[in-house]
Amino acid sequence: MYQSYYDGSIKKAELKNSTFKKNEIKLKPAEWMSKVVNYAQIKNAGLAIWKLPQDNTIHILYDLDGGTKLDEVNLDDLEAGFILAPFQAAENPNIHFKTDIKGSFSLDLVNNSLDELIELQWEKIKSEEEDSIIKTNIESLHKRLKKTVSINSTSKKDYINTVKAGINAIKTEELYKVVPSKIKCVNIEETLDIADAYLKACAKYTDAFVSLTFSPTSGLWMGATPETLIEDKKNEYFKTVALAGTQVKTENNVIHTAWTQKEIEEQALVSRYIINCFKKIRLREYEEIGPKTIQAGSLLHLKTTYKVDTKALNFPELASVMLKLLHPTSAVCGIPKEKALEFLAEKESHNRSYFSGFIGPVRMYDQSHIFVNLRCCQFTSNKVIFYAGAGITIDSDPEKEWFETEMKCKVLEDIVFHT
Numbered sequence: 001m002y003q004s005y006y007d008g009s010i011k012k013a014e015l016k017n018s019t020f021k022k023n024e025i026k027l028k029p030a031e032w033m034s035k036v037v038n039y040a041q042i043k044n045a046g047l048a049i050w051k052l053p054q055d056n057t058i059h060i061l062y063d064l065d066g067g068t069k070l071d072e073v074n075l076d077d078l079e080a081g082f083i084l085a086p087f088q089a090a091e092n093p094n095i096h097f098k099t100d101i102k103g104s105f106s107l108d109l110v111n112n113s114l115d116e117l118i119e120l121q122w123e124k125i126k127s128e129e130e131d132s133i134i135k136t137n138i139e140s141l142h143k144r145l146k147k148t149v150s151i152n153s154t155s156k157k158d159y160i161n162t163v164k165a166g167i168n169a170i171k172t173e174e175l176y177k178v179v180p181s182k183i184k185c186v187n188i189e190e191t192l193d194i195a196d197a198y199l200k201a202c203a204k205y206t207d208a209f210v211s212l213t214f215s216p217t218s219g220l221w222m223g224a225t226p227e228t229l230i231e232d233k234k235n236e237y238f239k240t241v242a243l244a245g246t247q248v249k250t251e252n253n254v255i256h257t258a259w260t261q262k263e264i265e266e267q268a269l270v271s272r273y274i275i276n277c278f279k280k281i282r283l284r285e286y287e288e289i290g291p292k293t294i295q296a297g298s299l300l301h302l303k304t305t306y307k308v309d310t311k312a313l314n315f316p317e318l319a320s321v322m323l324k325l326l327h328p329t330s331a332v333c334g335i336p337k338e339k340a341l342e343f344l345a346e347k348e349s350h351n352r353s354y355f356s357g358f359i360g361p362v363r364m365y366d367q368s369h370i371f372v373n374l375r376c377c378q379f380t381s382n383k384v385i386f387y388a389g390a391g392i393t394i395d396s397d398p399e400k401e402w403f404e405t406e407m408k409c410k411v412l413e414d415i416v417f418h419t
Protein backbone atom coordinates (compact mmCIF):
# COMPACT_ATOMS: atom_id res chain seq x y z
CA MET A 1 0.00 0.00 0.00
CA TYR A 2 0.96 3.63 -0.55
CA GLN A 3 3.49 2.76 -3.18
CA SER A 4 3.14 4.42 -6.55
CA TYR A 5 2.41 1.88 -9.26
CA TYR A 6 4.83 3.65 -11.56
CA ASP A 7 7.80 3.22 -9.21
CA GLY A 8 9.98 0.46 -10.44
CA SER A 9 8.21 0.17 -13.75
CA ILE A 10 9.96 3.13 -15.36
CA LYS A 11 12.39 1.63 -17.82
CA LYS A 12 15.94 2.97 -18.10
CA ALA A 13 15.41 4.06 -21.74
CA GLU A 14 12.35 6.08 -20.74
CA LEU A 15 14.32 7.73 -17.95
CA LYS A 16 17.04 8.80 -20.37
CA ASN A 17 14.54 10.36 -22.79
CA SER A 18 12.81 12.44 -20.15
CA THR A 19 14.05 15.55 -18.49
CA PHE A 20 13.90 14.53 -14.84
CA LYS A 21 13.98 17.52 -12.52
CA LYS A 22 13.30 18.18 -8.93
CA ASN A 23 12.44 21.76 -8.12
CA GLU A 24 13.57 23.01 -4.78
CA ILE A 25 10.55 25.16 -4.05
CA LYS A 26 8.46 23.85 -1.19
CA LEU A 27 4.77 24.71 -0.88
CA LYS A 28 1.66 23.21 0.68
CA PRO A 29 0.01 20.59 -1.60
CA ALA A 30 -3.09 22.81 -2.08
CA GLU A 31 -0.88 25.74 -3.12
CA TRP A 32 0.82 23.56 -5.74
CA MET A 33 -2.53 22.29 -6.95
CA SER A 34 -3.84 25.83 -7.32
CA LYS A 35 -0.79 26.89 -9.38
CA VAL A 36 -0.95 23.74 -11.52
CA VAL A 37 -4.66 24.15 -12.36
CA ASN A 38 -4.44 27.91 -12.88
CA TYR A 39 -1.52 27.38 -15.26
CA ALA A 40 -3.66 24.98 -17.33
CA GLN A 41 -6.51 27.50 -17.42
CA ILE A 42 -4.24 30.38 -18.45
CA LYS A 43 -2.57 28.24 -21.14
CA ASN A 44 -5.83 26.63 -22.35
CA ALA A 45 -4.08 23.34 -21.75
CA GLY A 46 -5.55 19.95 -20.95
CA LEU A 47 -4.77 18.83 -17.41
CA ALA A 48 -5.35 15.60 -15.54
CA ILE A 49 -4.55 15.16 -11.86
CA TRP A 50 -5.26 11.75 -10.36
CA LYS A 51 -4.64 9.27 -7.58
CA LEU A 52 -5.13 5.56 -8.05
CA PRO A 53 -6.93 3.46 -5.43
CA GLN A 54 -4.64 2.39 -2.57
CA ASP A 55 -1.92 4.78 -3.67
CA ASN A 56 -0.64 8.03 -2.21
CA THR A 57 0.95 9.46 -5.36
CA ILE A 58 -0.84 12.34 -7.03
CA HIS A 59 -0.03 12.36 -10.75
CA ILE A 60 -0.09 15.52 -12.88
CA LEU A 61 -0.24 15.48 -16.67
CA TYR A 62 -0.59 18.38 -19.13
CA ASP A 63 -1.46 18.35 -22.81
CA LEU A 64 -0.38 21.85 -23.84
CA ASP A 65 -2.62 21.71 -26.94
CA GLY A 66 -5.73 21.28 -24.79
CA GLY A 67 -6.32 17.61 -25.67
CA THR A 68 -7.37 15.83 -28.86
CA LYS A 69 -11.01 15.14 -29.60
CA LEU A 70 -11.55 11.55 -30.73
CA ASP A 71 -14.53 10.14 -32.65
CA GLU A 72 -13.79 6.72 -31.20
CA VAL A 73 -11.57 5.47 -28.40
CA ASN A 74 -9.25 2.75 -29.70
CA LEU A 75 -7.01 2.05 -26.73
CA ASP A 76 -4.31 0.42 -28.84
CA ASP A 77 -3.99 3.50 -31.06
CA LEU A 78 -3.51 5.97 -28.22
CA GLU A 79 -0.17 7.30 -27.09
CA ALA A 80 0.60 7.31 -23.37
CA GLY A 81 -1.68 9.86 -21.73
CA PHE A 82 -5.10 10.27 -20.20
CA ILE A 83 -8.61 9.65 -21.52
CA LEU A 84 -11.83 11.46 -20.64
CA ALA A 85 -14.92 10.04 -22.35
CA PRO A 86 -18.54 11.13 -21.94
CA PHE A 87 -21.55 8.88 -21.33
CA GLN A 88 -22.65 9.48 -24.94
CA ALA A 89 -20.07 10.63 -27.48
CA ALA A 90 -22.79 12.35 -29.55
CA GLU A 91 -23.19 15.05 -26.90
CA ASN A 92 -19.63 15.70 -25.68
CA PRO A 93 -16.35 14.67 -27.28
CA ASN A 94 -13.97 11.95 -26.15
CA ILE A 95 -10.80 13.78 -25.17
CA HIS A 96 -7.28 12.34 -25.07
CA PHE A 97 -4.46 14.20 -23.33
CA LYS A 98 -0.97 13.41 -24.56
CA THR A 99 1.91 13.76 -22.12
CA ASP A 100 3.63 17.13 -22.62
CA ILE A 101 4.40 17.69 -18.95
CA LYS A 102 4.34 14.96 -16.32
CA GLY A 103 4.91 15.26 -12.59
CA SER A 104 3.82 13.92 -9.26
CA PHE A 105 3.92 14.37 -5.53
CA SER A 106 3.18 12.14 -2.59
CA LEU A 107 0.68 12.78 0.15
CA ASP A 108 1.10 11.54 3.66
CA LEU A 109 -2.40 10.05 3.72
CA VAL A 110 -1.73 7.98 6.83
CA ASN A 111 -1.13 11.04 9.01
CA ASN A 112 -3.54 13.06 6.89
CA SER A 113 -1.14 16.00 6.93
CA LEU A 114 -2.09 18.33 4.11
CA ASP A 115 -0.18 21.26 5.64
CA GLU A 116 3.30 19.86 5.20
CA LEU A 117 5.48 21.72 2.69
CA ILE A 118 6.36 19.53 -0.28
CA GLU A 119 8.30 19.59 -3.54
CA LEU A 120 6.87 18.58 -6.90
CA GLN A 121 8.72 15.80 -8.67
CA TRP A 122 8.87 16.45 -12.42
CA GLU A 123 9.35 13.53 -14.74
CA LYS A 124 9.03 15.51 -17.96
CA ILE A 125 9.07 19.31 -18.14
CA LYS A 126 10.98 22.16 -19.77
CA SER A 127 12.62 24.57 -17.34
CA GLU A 128 10.62 27.57 -18.70
CA GLU A 129 7.38 25.64 -18.10
CA GLU A 130 8.44 24.81 -14.57
CA ASP A 131 9.32 28.46 -13.92
CA SER A 132 5.93 29.55 -15.27
CA ILE A 133 4.06 27.11 -13.04
CA ILE A 134 6.00 28.34 -10.01
CA LYS A 135 5.22 31.97 -10.91
CA THR A 136 1.49 31.30 -11.45
CA ASN A 137 -0.69 32.99 -8.83
CA ILE A 138 -2.56 31.02 -6.20
CA GLU A 139 -6.15 31.84 -7.11
CA SER A 140 -9.61 30.35 -6.80
CA LEU A 141 -9.96 27.72 -9.48
CA HIS A 142 -13.58 28.42 -10.44
CA LYS A 143 -13.12 32.15 -11.14
CA ARG A 144 -11.86 31.73 -14.70
CA LEU A 145 -14.50 29.14 -15.64
CA LYS A 146 -17.61 29.78 -17.72
CA LYS A 147 -20.85 30.80 -16.03
CA THR A 148 -23.86 28.47 -16.12
CA VAL A 149 -27.20 30.15 -16.51
CA SER A 150 -29.94 27.80 -17.61
CA ILE A 151 -29.36 24.66 -15.63
CA ASN A 152 -31.52 23.45 -12.76
CA SER A 153 -31.36 20.58 -10.29
CA THR A 154 -33.53 17.57 -11.08
CA SER A 155 -36.56 17.82 -8.80
CA LYS A 156 -37.42 14.94 -6.48
CA LYS A 157 -40.82 14.70 -8.22
CA ASP A 158 -39.27 14.37 -11.69
CA TYR A 159 -36.72 11.82 -10.51
CA ILE A 160 -39.35 9.72 -8.76
CA ASN A 161 -41.56 9.84 -11.88
CA THR A 162 -38.64 8.57 -13.97
CA VAL A 163 -38.01 5.77 -11.48
CA LYS A 164 -41.70 4.83 -11.61
CA ALA A 165 -41.60 4.84 -15.43
CA GLY A 166 -38.51 2.62 -15.21
CA ILE A 167 -40.27 0.15 -12.92
CA ASN A 168 -43.24 0.06 -15.34
CA ALA A 169 -40.94 -0.57 -18.32
CA ILE A 170 -39.40 -3.47 -16.34
CA LYS A 171 -42.84 -4.85 -15.47
CA THR A 172 -43.82 -4.84 -19.15
CA GLU A 173 -40.49 -6.55 -19.95
CA GLU A 174 -39.23 -3.73 -22.17
CA LEU A 175 -36.25 -3.44 -19.82
CA TYR A 176 -34.64 -5.61 -17.13
CA LYS A 177 -32.76 -2.80 -15.46
CA VAL A 178 -32.26 0.93 -15.96
CA VAL A 179 -30.11 3.53 -14.17
CA PRO A 180 -31.73 6.99 -14.20
CA SER A 181 -29.53 9.86 -13.08
CA LYS A 182 -30.06 13.33 -11.71
CA ILE A 183 -28.12 16.54 -11.32
CA LYS A 184 -27.89 18.71 -8.24
CA CYS A 185 -26.79 22.30 -8.85
CA VAL A 186 -25.48 24.27 -5.90
CA ASN A 187 -24.72 27.99 -6.20
CA ILE A 188 -21.27 29.12 -5.21
CA GLU A 189 -21.94 31.86 -2.66
CA GLU A 190 -18.40 32.26 -1.33
CA THR A 191 -15.01 31.50 -2.78
CA LEU A 192 -14.45 27.75 -2.96
CA ASP A 193 -11.14 26.08 -2.25
CA ILE A 194 -11.28 23.40 -4.94
CA ALA A 195 -7.60 22.47 -4.59
CA ASP A 196 -8.06 21.80 -0.89
CA ALA A 197 -11.29 19.86 -1.58
CA TYR A 198 -9.46 17.62 -4.06
CA LEU A 199 -6.75 16.78 -1.52
CA LYS A 200 -9.34 16.11 1.18
CA ALA A 201 -11.12 13.74 -1.23
CA CYS A 202 -7.79 11.93 -1.81
CA ALA A 203 -7.30 11.59 1.94
CA LYS A 204 -10.87 10.44 2.59
CA TYR A 205 -11.43 8.09 -0.35
CA THR A 206 -8.23 6.03 -0.24
CA ASP A 207 -9.87 3.17 -2.19
CA ALA A 208 -11.17 5.44 -4.94
CA PHE A 209 -9.74 6.84 -8.15
CA VAL A 210 -9.73 10.54 -7.29
CA SER A 211 -9.39 12.91 -10.24
CA LEU A 212 -9.38 16.59 -11.12
CA THR A 213 -9.43 17.35 -14.84
CA PHE A 214 -9.54 20.50 -16.89
CA SER A 215 -9.68 21.25 -20.59
CA PRO A 216 -11.14 24.18 -22.51
CA THR A 217 -13.67 21.71 -23.99
CA SER A 218 -14.75 19.77 -20.90
CA GLY A 219 -14.22 22.40 -18.19
CA LEU A 220 -13.22 21.53 -14.61
CA TRP A 221 -14.35 18.20 -13.09
CA MET A 222 -13.64 16.38 -9.85
CA GLY A 223 -14.45 12.75 -9.07
CA ALA A 224 -13.88 10.02 -6.50
CA THR A 225 -15.08 6.86 -8.20
CA PRO A 226 -15.02 3.34 -6.75
CA GLU A 227 -15.68 1.61 -10.11
CA THR A 228 -12.90 0.20 -12.31
CA LEU A 229 -13.95 -0.19 -15.93
CA ILE A 230 -10.67 -1.58 -17.24
CA GLU A 231 -7.34 -2.32 -15.64
CA ASP A 232 -4.87 -3.56 -18.18
CA LYS A 233 -1.26 -4.52 -17.70
CA LYS A 234 0.03 -5.37 -21.16
CA ASN A 235 0.84 -9.05 -21.60
CA GLU A 236 -0.03 -9.77 -17.97
CA TYR A 237 -3.66 -9.33 -17.03
CA PHE A 238 -6.94 -7.60 -17.79
CA LYS A 239 -9.49 -6.77 -15.09
CA THR A 240 -12.99 -5.39 -14.96
CA VAL A 241 -15.61 -5.28 -12.21
CA ALA A 242 -19.37 -5.55 -11.75
CA LEU A 243 -20.21 -2.93 -9.14
CA ALA A 244 -23.81 -2.28 -8.07
CA GLY A 245 -26.16 -2.33 -5.12
CA THR A 246 -25.83 0.45 -2.58
CA GLN A 247 -26.45 0.86 1.11
CA VAL A 248 -25.24 3.30 3.72
CA LYS A 249 -22.43 1.96 5.91
CA THR A 250 -23.48 1.38 9.51
CA GLU A 251 -21.34 0.66 12.57
CA ASN A 252 -21.40 -3.06 11.73
CA ASN A 253 -18.32 -4.68 10.30
CA VAL A 254 -18.46 -4.65 6.47
CA ILE A 255 -18.19 -8.46 6.31
CA HIS A 256 -21.50 -8.77 8.17
CA THR A 257 -23.42 -6.72 5.60
CA ALA A 258 -26.71 -8.25 4.49
CA TRP A 259 -28.11 -7.54 1.03
CA THR A 260 -31.70 -7.67 -0.17
CA GLN A 261 -32.94 -9.61 -3.20
CA LYS A 262 -33.28 -6.32 -5.10
CA GLU A 263 -29.60 -5.41 -4.62
CA ILE A 264 -28.38 -8.94 -5.32
CA GLU A 265 -30.30 -9.01 -8.59
CA GLU A 266 -29.21 -5.48 -9.49
CA GLN A 267 -25.54 -6.45 -9.18
CA ALA A 268 -26.01 -9.88 -10.77
CA LEU A 269 -27.37 -8.13 -13.88
CA VAL A 270 -24.11 -6.20 -14.19
CA SER A 271 -22.12 -9.44 -13.78
CA ARG A 272 -24.27 -11.10 -16.44
CA TYR A 273 -23.70 -8.14 -18.75
CA ILE A 274 -19.91 -8.52 -18.41
CA ILE A 275 -20.06 -12.28 -19.00
CA ASN A 276 -22.16 -11.63 -22.12
CA CYS A 277 -19.44 -9.28 -23.39
CA PHE A 278 -16.89 -12.08 -22.83
CA LYS A 279 -19.20 -14.47 -24.71
CA LYS A 280 -19.37 -12.12 -27.69
CA ILE A 281 -15.61 -12.57 -28.15
CA ARG A 282 -15.72 -16.28 -27.15
CA LEU A 283 -13.62 -15.67 -24.05
CA ARG A 284 -14.12 -18.48 -21.55
CA GLU A 285 -10.93 -18.33 -19.50
CA TYR A 286 -11.47 -15.84 -16.72
CA GLU A 287 -11.33 -15.74 -12.94
CA GLU A 288 -14.44 -14.52 -11.10
CA ILE A 289 -13.86 -13.12 -7.60
CA GLY A 290 -16.91 -12.24 -5.51
CA PRO A 291 -19.48 -10.83 -5.15
CA LYS A 292 -17.99 -9.15 -2.09
CA THR A 293 -19.10 -6.12 -0.10
CA ILE A 294 -16.82 -3.14 -0.57
CA GLN A 295 -16.81 0.22 1.16
CA ALA A 296 -16.74 3.46 -0.82
CA GLY A 297 -16.63 6.20 1.82
CA SER A 298 -19.93 6.09 3.69
CA LEU A 299 -21.51 3.75 1.10
CA LEU A 300 -21.29 0.00 0.57
CA HIS A 301 -21.56 -1.82 -2.76
CA LEU A 302 -21.46 -5.36 -4.08
CA LYS A 303 -18.51 -6.08 -6.33
CA THR A 304 -17.41 -9.01 -8.50
CA THR A 305 -13.96 -8.82 -10.12
CA TYR A 306 -13.20 -10.51 -13.45
CA LYS A 307 -9.57 -11.19 -14.23
CA VAL A 308 -8.10 -12.55 -17.45
CA ASP A 309 -4.53 -13.78 -17.89
CA THR A 310 -3.78 -12.01 -21.18
CA LYS A 311 -0.34 -13.59 -21.46
CA ALA A 312 -1.63 -17.16 -21.29
CA LEU A 313 -4.49 -16.23 -23.60
CA ASN A 314 -2.25 -14.41 -26.10
CA PHE A 315 -4.88 -11.71 -26.54
CA PRO A 316 -2.96 -8.39 -26.22
CA GLU A 317 -5.80 -6.29 -27.65
CA LEU A 318 -8.40 -7.56 -25.14
CA ALA A 319 -8.60 -4.26 -23.23
CA SER A 320 -9.25 -2.30 -26.40
CA VAL A 321 -11.97 -4.73 -27.54
CA MET A 322 -13.61 -4.90 -24.11
CA LEU A 323 -13.68 -1.12 -23.65
CA LYS A 324 -15.89 -0.85 -26.75
CA LEU A 325 -18.15 -3.71 -25.60
CA LEU A 326 -18.48 -2.69 -21.97
CA HIS A 327 -19.21 1.02 -22.08
CA PRO A 328 -21.79 2.01 -20.92
CA THR A 329 -22.18 -0.94 -18.54
CA SER A 330 -25.45 -1.81 -16.87
CA ALA A 331 -24.10 -0.22 -13.68
CA VAL A 332 -24.78 3.18 -15.30
CA CYS A 333 -27.13 2.51 -18.20
CA GLY A 334 -29.28 -0.65 -18.18
CA ILE A 335 -30.28 -3.86 -19.89
CA PRO A 336 -30.90 -4.23 -22.80
CA LYS A 337 -28.42 -1.43 -23.50
CA GLU A 338 -30.07 0.16 -26.57
CA LYS A 339 -33.54 0.20 -24.98
CA ALA A 340 -32.12 1.63 -21.75
CA LEU A 341 -30.31 4.35 -23.72
CA GLU A 342 -33.57 5.26 -25.45
CA PHE A 343 -35.40 5.36 -22.12
CA LEU A 344 -32.74 7.63 -20.57
CA ALA A 345 -32.59 9.92 -23.62
CA GLU A 346 -36.36 10.41 -23.33
CA LYS A 347 -36.66 10.76 -19.55
CA GLU A 348 -33.50 12.55 -18.40
CA SER A 349 -33.75 16.25 -19.12
CA HIS A 350 -30.06 16.99 -18.34
CA ASN A 351 -26.97 16.11 -20.34
CA ARG A 352 -24.90 13.56 -18.38
CA SER A 353 -21.79 14.99 -20.05
CA TYR A 354 -18.71 13.25 -18.56
CA PHE A 355 -20.66 11.69 -15.65
CA SER A 356 -20.89 7.90 -16.16
CA GLY A 357 -18.40 8.13 -19.01
CA PHE A 358 -14.90 6.80 -18.44
CA ILE A 359 -11.70 8.38 -17.23
CA GLY A 360 -8.10 7.50 -16.46
CA PRO A 361 -4.46 7.14 -17.51
CA VAL A 362 -3.89 5.07 -20.63
CA ARG A 363 -0.89 3.13 -21.87
CA MET A 364 1.45 4.63 -19.33
CA TYR A 365 4.36 2.27 -18.81
CA ASP A 366 2.25 -0.44 -20.48
CA GLN A 367 -0.63 0.02 -18.09
CA SER A 368 -4.12 1.50 -18.43
CA HIS A 369 -6.34 2.28 -15.45
CA ILE A 370 -9.75 3.32 -16.70
CA PHE A 371 -12.64 4.02 -14.31
CA VAL A 372 -16.33 4.75 -14.67
CA ASN A 373 -16.67 8.46 -13.89
CA LEU A 374 -18.99 8.32 -10.85
CA ARG A 375 -19.32 10.42 -7.68
CA CYS A 376 -18.25 13.43 -9.70
CA CYS A 377 -19.06 17.09 -10.12
CA GLN A 378 -18.44 19.85 -12.59
CA PHE A 379 -17.40 23.35 -11.53
CA THR A 380 -18.47 26.50 -13.31
CA SER A 381 -17.81 30.06 -12.11
CA ASN A 382 -21.15 30.28 -10.30
CA LYS A 383 -22.30 26.69 -9.67
CA VAL A 384 -21.18 23.20 -8.79
CA ILE A 385 -23.14 20.47 -10.58
CA PHE A 386 -23.20 17.09 -8.83
CA TYR A 387 -24.27 13.95 -10.73
CA ALA A 388 -25.64 10.65 -9.45
CA GLY A 389 -27.70 7.70 -10.62
CA ALA A 390 -29.31 4.63 -9.10
CA GLY A 391 -29.97 1.18 -10.52
CA ILE A 392 -33.69 0.40 -10.86
CA THR A 393 -35.06 -3.13 -10.87
CA ILE A 394 -38.58 -4.47 -10.53
CA ASP A 395 -38.27 -4.34 -6.71
CA SER A 396 -37.15 -0.69 -6.52
CA ASP A 397 -38.73 1.74 -4.06
CA PRO A 398 -38.70 5.21 -5.73
CA GLU A 399 -38.21 7.10 -2.41
CA LYS A 400 -35.20 4.92 -1.54
CA GLU A 401 -33.65 5.43 -4.98
CA TRP A 402 -33.97 9.20 -4.54
CA PHE A 403 -32.29 8.97 -1.13
CA GLU A 404 -29.50 6.89 -2.67
CA THR A 405 -28.77 9.57 -5.28
CA GLU A 406 -28.69 12.18 -2.49
CA MET A 407 -26.11 10.08 -0.63
CA LYS A 408 -24.03 9.67 -3.78
CA CYS A 409 -24.04 13.45 -4.37
CA LYS A 410 -22.90 13.95 -0.77
CA VAL A 411 -19.66 12.04 -1.46
CA LEU A 412 -18.18 15.24 -2.91
CA GLU A 413 -20.74 17.82 -1.80
CA ASP A 414 -19.70 17.59 1.86
CA ILE A 415 -16.05 17.97 0.95
CA VAL A 416 -16.52 20.82 -1.53
CA PHE A 417 -18.76 22.82 0.83
CA HIS A 418 -17.04 21.79 4.13
CA THR A 419 -20.28 20.51 5.64
Ligand SMILES: C=C(O[C@H]1C=CC=C(C(=O)O)[C@@H]1O)C(=O)O
Pocket residue numbers: 179227243244245246301330331332374375387388389390391392408
Ligand atom coordinates in the same frame (compact mmCIF):
# COMPACT_ATOMS: atom_id res chain seq x y z
C1 LIG B 1 -24.65 5.20 -10.99
C2 LIG B 1 -23.96 5.26 -9.87
O1 LIG B 1 -23.49 4.14 -9.21
C3 LIG B 1 -23.48 2.86 -9.81
C4 LIG B 1 -22.38 2.11 -9.19
C5 LIG B 1 -22.55 1.46 -7.98
C6 LIG B 1 -23.84 1.32 -7.45
C7 LIG B 1 -24.94 1.68 -8.17
C8 LIG B 1 -26.31 1.49 -7.61
O2 LIG B 1 -26.45 0.90 -6.52
O3 LIG B 1 -27.27 1.95 -8.21
C9 LIG B 1 -24.83 2.20 -9.55
O4 LIG B 1 -25.03 1.15 -10.44
C10 LIG B 1 -23.59 6.55 -9.25
O5 LIG B 1 -22.81 6.56 -8.31
O6 LIG B 1 -24.08 7.58 -9.73
